Amino acid sequence: MPIVIDPKICREGCTICDYFCPGDIIYRISPKESPVVKYQDECWYCGICADNCPVDAITIVFPENMVNCQTDVRTLMGLPAQNVSRS
Structure with a gap:
């Protein structure tokens, strides 16, 4: 269930x-x-609602497969990966 709305808090x-x-x-x-x-x-x-x-x-x-995504966002968007040096 992606969205949980707490009825005790909701106005x-x-x-x-x-x-x-x-x-x-x-x-x-x-x-009411x-x-x-x-x-x-x-x-x-x-997340706009929240x-x-x-x-x-x-x-x-968020579903587990979404949280554990290790793929660079640029790759997911079909863009060339940024050349980032990590030290």
Whole structure:
């Protein structure tokens, strides 16, 4: 489960996470209920929802294969690797 929203912390009536989510996967059914994540598998792990939550009610849980990535980001983007000397 990539996004965890703590209903005890989440503010009633707030729709900031729903508004900011670029994947449109967070949805608030009613102002009195905590938001739900409609499509967990489609989370982009961008963190915009958590970054904009005014009460820090959202936690992003990254999959193990994402956390342990050892590949240089430039390589993942299809760019030539930077020539960096390590001492």
